[in-house]
Amino acid sequence: MKEMFDRAAHLGVESIVIGMPHRGRLNVLGNVVRKPLRQIFSEFSGGTKPVNEGEGLYTGTGDVKYHLGTSYDRPTRGGKHIHLSLVANPSHLEAVDPVVAGKTRAKQYYSNDRDRTKNLGVLLHGDGSFSGQGVVYETLHLSALENYTTGGTIHIVVNNQVAFTTDPRSGRSSQYCTDVAKALDAPIFHVNGDDLEAVVHVCELAAEWRQTFHSDVVVDIVCYRRFGHNEIDEPSFTQPKMYKVIRNHPSALEIYQRKLLESGKISKEDIDRLNKKVSTILNEEFQNSKDYVPNKRDWLSAYWTGFKSPEQISRIRNTGVKPEILKRVGEAMTTLPENFKPHRAVKKIFDLRRQMIETGEGIDWAVGEALAFATLIIEGNHVRLSGQDVERGHRGHQVRRQGPVGCYRDGLLLGARAGADGAGAEGAAARPPQLPFLKETRPL
Numbered sequence: 203m204k205e206m207f208d209r210a211a212h213l214g215v216e217s218i219v220i221g222m223p224h225r226g227r228l229n230v231l232g233n234v235v236r237k238p239l240r241q242i243f244s245e246f247s248g249g250t251k252p253v254n255e256g257e258g259l260y261t262g263t264g265d266v267k268y269h270l271g272t273s274y275d276r277p278t279r280g281g282k283h284i285h286l287s288l289v290a291n292p293s294h295l296e297a298v299d300p301v302v303a304g305k306t307r308a309k310q311y312y313s314n315d316r317d318r319t320k321n322l323g324v325l326l327h328g329d330g331s332f333s334g335q336g337v338v339y340e341t342l343h344l345s346a347l348e349n350y351t352t353g354g355t356i357h358i359v360v361n362n363q364v365a366f367t368t369d370p371r372s373g374r375s376s377q378y379c380t381d382v383a384k385a386l387d388a389p390i391f392h393v394n395g396d397d398l399e400a401v402v403h404v405c406e407l408a409a410e411w412r413q414t415f416h417s418d419v420v421v422d423i424v425c426y427r428r429f430g431h432n433e434i435d436e437p438s439f440t441q442p443k444m445y446k447v448i449r450n451h452p453s454a455l456e457i458y459q460r461k462l463l464e465s466g467k468i469s470k471e472d473i474d475r476l477n478k479k480v481s482t483i484l485n486e487e488f489q490n491s492k493d494y495v496p497n498k499r500d501w502l503s504a505y506w507t508g509f510k511s512p513e514q515i516s517r518i519r520n521t522g523v524k525p526e527i528l529k530r531v532g533e534a535m536t537t538l539p540e541n542f543k544p545h546r547a548v549k550k551i552f553d554l555r556r557q558m559i560e561t562g563e564g565i566d567w568a569v570g571e572a573l574a575f576a577t578l579i580i581e582g583n584h585v586r587l588s589g590q591d592v593e594r595g596h597r598g599h600q601v602r603r604q605g606p607v608g609c610y611r612d613g614l615l616l617g618a619r620a621g622a623d624g625a626g627a628e629g630a631a632a633r634p635p636q637l638p639f640l641k642e643t644r645p646l
């Protein structure tokens with residue numbers, strides 16, 4: 203990943219939004235995003251109580267701590283800096299995918315990144331979830347749509363050839379776990395995880411592809427999982443033959459060390475020195491973790507300062523606007539261009555709305571909603587309606603009846619689709635891929 207990011211930075215990328223599951227997350231947090239190791243150790247050992255407890259920590263209850271996000275300005279080998287932000291996610295595998303796409307797109311919007319080469323989305327997946335979770339396919343299908351593209355997401359599949367305990371033959375119908383991406387005009391690189399230089403080469407190639415052709419690209423790292431799915435899983439219960447092979451297989455590090463020694467480019471002493479350096483860093487950080495005091499909101503970036511936590515009661519603010527402003531925007535939104543001939547039924551709606559604005563009487567939910575959007579816009583906010591049928595105005599005021607579904611921590615609001623137009627109850631689900639780009643209404 204580091205080589206991929208360095209290459210991307212060299213080719214103009216300034217900011218990377220990353221989404222990933224549990225597997226390898228601590229490694230990515232510590233080595234790539236550079237979350238302080240002392241902080242990670244502290245969190246795992248139960249940690250010291252934060253200074254401002256009670257002011258909204260979002261440390262999360264009932265979910266895994268390291269599902270939280272973090273960000274860092276990483277220096278690159280070429281002497282640049284690249285902003286990395288790892289998005290927080292729930293345990294629900296792949297749910298973060300459209301959020302990463304949305305955040306990337308929002309960053310492109312706010313940084314005027316018109317050719318989408320400065321902001322990049324990178325998603326990591328497991329082989330089981332890449333082939334098994336429908337949201338992967340839905341997100342892939344957003345990739346080339348004009349109103350949703352981010353100029354190409356780089357997908358890295360950590361293909362350890364088993365899901366929790368499910369073998370590929372029981373988990374998918376295709377040969378490769380990445381076949382789901384064949385629907386796109388995107389290259390898929392399969393690479394042997396034991397061959398570190400090949401992995402680095404392919405990761406650099408993926409960055410070059412994305413920056414050159416602006417489409418998705420997939421890196422399938424074929425590897426294995428040395429231990430169980432988690433701390434309490436004994437993998438030889440379910441995959442006895444596979445784990446017999448794995449037990450006798452040297453680690454990727456051992457294989458690479460041997461290769462370097464055989465090439466004569468590096469000595470045993472060099473390797474020992476490097477190993478010692480890494481152990482010293484880990485030990486020192488572990489010692490330092492014992493009196494580590496977390497900041498109020500270590501993982502929330504400065505842009506969210508002032509953002510209230512669920513425990514904090516927000517002051518009720520006056521959100522009203524002056525009647526003159528409502529009238530002004532109301533007139534603008536009920537005026538059709540002179541040379542435009544509307545459909546009869548549409549004209550009727552416009553006439554009715556104009557009457558509501560003029561008299562101030564009988565204002566319905568749809569007009570109220572349009573006035574809300576219009577007043578947000580004149581206050582300088584960016585309002586984006588996203589999803590199928592928004593052009594027609596399918597949902598309109600029915601949404602209000604059902605109530606919006608909120609996931610407020612990330613500023614993401616999902617509107618439940620109303621069961622209108624004969625859509626029935628199944629139409630009422632708020633689906634993340636439909637509305638990913640409502641995310642980040644404030645620039646990051």
Ligand SMILES: Cc1ncc(C[n+]2csc(CCOP(=O)(O)OP(=O)(O)O)c2C)c(N)n1
Nearest residue numbers: 225293294295328329330331362364365366
């Ligand atoms: C949507 C969803 N379904 C099921 C789970 C439970 N679960 C957690 S990890 C896992 C296996 C995932 O396999 P894979 O994607 O291959 O990743 P690996 O654990 O092998 O790295 C499952 C089923 C989950 N977290 N989210």
